[in-house]
Amino acid sequence: xxxxxxxxxxxxxxxxxxxxPLPSWNATDTKxxxxxxxxxxxxxxxxxYVRPADRIATFDNDGTLWGExxxxxxxxxxxxxxxxxxxxxxxxLDSDAMKAAAAGDMAALVATGKEGLVEVVTAAHSGMxxxxxxxxxAAWLDTARHPDTGRPYDEMLYQPMLELLRYLRDExxxxxIVSGGGIDFIRVFSEAAYNIPPNQVVGSSLxxxxxxxxxxxxxxxxxxxxxxxDKEGKPVAINHHIGKRPILAGGNSDGDFQxxxxxxxxxxxxxxxxxxxxxxxxxxxxxxxxxxxxxxxGLDEAEARGWLLIDMAADWxxxxxx
Amino acid sequence: xxxxxxxxxxxxxxxxxxxxPLPSWNATDTKxxxxxxxxxxxxxxxxxYVRPADRIATFDNDGTLWGExxxxxxxxxxxxxxxxxxxxxxxxLDSDAMKAAAAGDMAALVATGKEGLVEVVTAAHSGMxxxxxxxxxAAWLDTARHPDTGRPYDEMLYQPMLELLRYLRDExxxxxIVSGGGIDFIRVFSEAAYNIPPNQVVGSSLxxxxxxxxxxxxxxxxxxxxxxxDKEGKPVAINHHIGKRPILAGGNSDGDFQxxxxxxxxxxxxxxxxxxxxxxxxxxxxxxxxxxxxxxxGLDEAEARGWLLIDMAADWxxxxxx
Ligand SMILES: [Ca+2]
Ligand SMILES: [Ca+2]
Numbered sequence: 001x002x003x004x005x006x007x008x009x010x011x012x013x014x015x016x017x018x019x020x021p022l023p024s025w026n027a028t029d030t031k032x033x034x035x036x037x038x039x040x041x042x043x044x045x046x047x048x049y050v051r052p053a054d055r056i057a058t059f060d061n062d063g064t065l066w067g068e069x070x071x072x073x074x075x076x077x078x079x080x081x082x083x084x085x086x087x088x089x090x091x092x093l094d095s096d097a098m099k100a101a102a103a104g105d106m107a108a109l110v111a112t113g114k115e116g117l118v119e120v121v122t123a124a125h126s127g128m129x130x131x132x133x134x135x136x137x138a139a140w141l142d143t144a145r146h147p148d149t150g151r152p153y154d155e156m157l158y159q160p161m162l163e164l165l166r167y168l169r170d171e172x173x174x175x176x177i178v179s180g181g182g183i184d185f186i187r188v189f190s191e192a193a194y195n196i197p198p199n200q201v202v203g204s205s206l207x208x209x210x211x212x213x214x215x216x217x218x219x220x221x222x223x224x225x226x227x228x229x230d231k232e233g234k235p236v237a238i239n240h241h242i243g244k245r246p247i248l249a250g251g252n253s254d255g256d257f258q259x260x261x262x263x264x265x266x267x268x269x270x271x272x273x274x275x276x277x278x279x280x281x282x283x284x285x286x287x288x289x290x291x292x293x294x295x296x297x298g299l300d301e302a303e304a305r306g307w308l309l310i311d312m313a314a315d316w317x318x319x320x321x322x
Numbered sequence: 323x324x325x326x327x328x329x330x331x332x333x334x335x336x337x338x339x340x341x342x343p344l345p346s347w348n349a350t351d352t353k354x355x356x357x358x359x360x361x362x363x364x365x366x367x368x369x370x371y372v373r374p375a376d377r378i379a380t381f382d383n384d385g386t387l388w389g390e391x392x393x394x395x396x397x398x399x400x401x402x403x404x405x406x407x408x409x410x411x412x413x414x415l416d417s418d419a420m421k422a423a424a425a426g427d428m429a430a431l432v433a434t435g436k437e438g439l440v441e442v443v444t445a446a447h448s449g450m451x452x453x454x455x456x457x458x459x460a461a462w463l464d465t466a467r468h469p470d471t472g473r474p475y476d477e478m479l480y481q482p483m484l485e486l487l488r489y490l491r492d493e494x495x496x497x498x499i500v501s502g503g504g505i506d507f508i509r510v511f512s513e514a515a516y517n518i519p520p521n522q523v524v525g526s527s528l529x530x531x532x533x534x535x536x537x538x539x540x541x542x543x544x545x546x547x548x549x550x551x552d553k554e555g556k557p558v559a560i561n562h563h564i565g566k567r568p569i570l571a572g573g574n575s576d577g578d579f580q581x582x583x584x585x586x587x588x589x590x591x592x593x594x595x596x597x598x599x600x601x602x603x604x605x606x607x608x609x610x611x612x613x614x615x616x617x618x619x620g621l622d623e624a625e626a627r628g629w630l631l632i633d634m635a636a637d638w639x640x641x642x643x644x
Contacts, residue, residue, distance in 0.1 A: 053519060130561055174521075183562070183565070184565075187565045197375060197565075198564065198565025198566055199496075199521070199522075199563065199564045199565055199566070200521075201565065205562065208558040208561055208562065209554070209558065210554040210555075210557045210558055210580055210584070212583070216587050217557070217580075217583055217584050217587045219557060219558060219561045226562075232531070232532040233532075235532045235539070235541055236530040236531065236532055236541060239452055239530055239541050240505070240527065240530065241521065241563060242520065242521045243505075243506075243509045243519075243520025243521055243523065244520055244521070258532055258539075261534070261539055262532070262539050265538050265539045
């Protein structure tokens with residue numbers, strides 16, 4: 001027993017000397033700034049020291065931790081789901097958005113705008129219990145494949161960001177997802193994909209309703225929006241779920257602007273990260289005019305605000321996991 | 323270093339043999355059932371074993387972890403706050419409920435019903451930022467005293483429940499508060515009082531709004547209800563914040579019925595606890611007809627459902643902390 005503890009202690013002490021915590025990041029300024037921030041807030045002798053309970057890090061999901069092109073993966077799920085629903089009941093196709101979804105016509109669906117997307121996602125995500133919904137998403141993830149890479153969607157994860165999450169947790173941070181995507185949807189894969197448990201997933205949601213008729217108690221997903229976790233909604237949701245202001249936040253679009261602003265306007269050392277999609281060869285290149293993950297204000301103001309732009313092409317040695 | 327680790331290891335190994343984890347509980351069936359449940363779900367060789375990540379325990383707050391008589395402490399705060407607000411602006415006293423609050427007439431306020439209470443609490447809890455609100459509650463807790471005991475409100479905690487929370491955490495549980503009370507209010511004292519961090523506090527809430535005009539970004543508390551975490555709302559909020567079904571839940575009133583039902587209708591070993599206020603001498607005795615913390619259906623159905631009624635007078639060796 002004593003031997004075991006001693007070797008564990010030796011491993012702890014020597015780890016920082018031996019291992020690069022971010023092996024898939026190139027040795028650029030970006031990597032150096034991340035490590036220097038983490039060192040500053042974790043060193044008890046640093047003026048920027050933060051106790052572990054306050055080391056809160058929040059990350060957007062789509063385009064920050066996993067891919068989002070050619071369209072949000074949750075929308076692809078919703079479209080597949082609406083097509084299956086229409087097989088049973090054609091009367092649900094009562095709008096241009098629902099018709100486009102059932103036909104799998106993503107361009108026509110995107111053309112119906114945000115309202116159309118919300119309509120399709122709401123239809124595909126309601127009328128069942130939370131546990132039925134999660135089982136269905138899990139089954140979909142098992143078989144659906146990304147149109148460009150052929151990978152399962154839950155393997156479209158950015159390897160450098162997986163390393164960053166792990167590095168932060170190793171340094172005493174709590175890592176949260178704060179996503180515009182659906183909270184129940186993300187919870188299906190967040191634990192296996194990111195090692196982030198359900199209670200550390202914050203997202204958009206439909207209203208829930210507790211029902212006891214029929215087969216025992218269950219929580220039904222209702223066809224009305226409860227909360228949109230985007231833009232100004234992100235700081236509000238962070239307060240609601242976490243109750244503390246993050247000291248580090250990462251995003252990739254202007255939907256994350258307020259989360260980064262909220263994070264960096266607190267006292268003490270703060271770090272805001274923006275994943276800038278600059279890599280048309282290994283992933284995608286898009287920012288200002290993208291129909292998904294548009295990034296304009298963040299690009300314009302990052303430097304003046306001291307926010308760190310991650311240049312995917314230059315800063316990442318690899319994009320996808322092995 | 324090696325010596326330190328060794329003595330820590332010795333302390334860990336011998337603790338379960340030496341210490342009673344619930345010293346303020348009498349040696350009744352109630353205590354035996356709690357310990358036998360915890361043993362069953364934590365013993366890897368037990369058929370009821372639950373991995374630590376799924377050891378979720380949720381507790382009501384008012385009347386379960388701290389007192390709630392003669393009226394919810396948060397209502398006493400709200401009444402004090404409305405009286406202070408009225409000093410600055412008498413025009414806010416535009417209803418019977420607001421007038422009763424400003425006059426400190428609790429009986430008249432209670433007579434205005436739930437609507438009156440919600441009106442007063444909403445008025446007292448909105449129009450400021452979350453951090454201003456929390457600072458104000460903290461200052462109030464420093465000076466306000468309970469009318470019957472003369473104690474600070476955040477010392478009106480039930481010592482046996484503090485021991486239970488600690489025991490559960492020592493056994494790998496995550497402990498959550500799931501309260502009808504306000505989430506921002508409870509978070510002011512939950513960490514110091516219960517060792518429960520803000521992200522493990524679930525409660526009722528007003529709408530939040532992110533504002534950047536004026537003195538930097540802040541989250542404003544708006545005068546509209548966002549969520550009532552009571553009755554059917556408790557399982558819905560548990561799903562929203564935690565994303566897993568608890569295996570243990572504790573409450574004291576019919577406002578907790580659905581949380582206990584949801585908890586105990588899951589698979590495997592489950593435990594539901596109801597703190598029954600039977601102790602007029604050391605605390606209060608109330609259940610069916612109480613204006614606060616009414617308990618009727620829970621009393622009627624506890625035995626048939628296998629829920630454990632905690633008889634405060636018989637099961638607790640002491641009520642308050644030293
Ligand atoms: Ca995004
Ligand atoms: Ca209660």
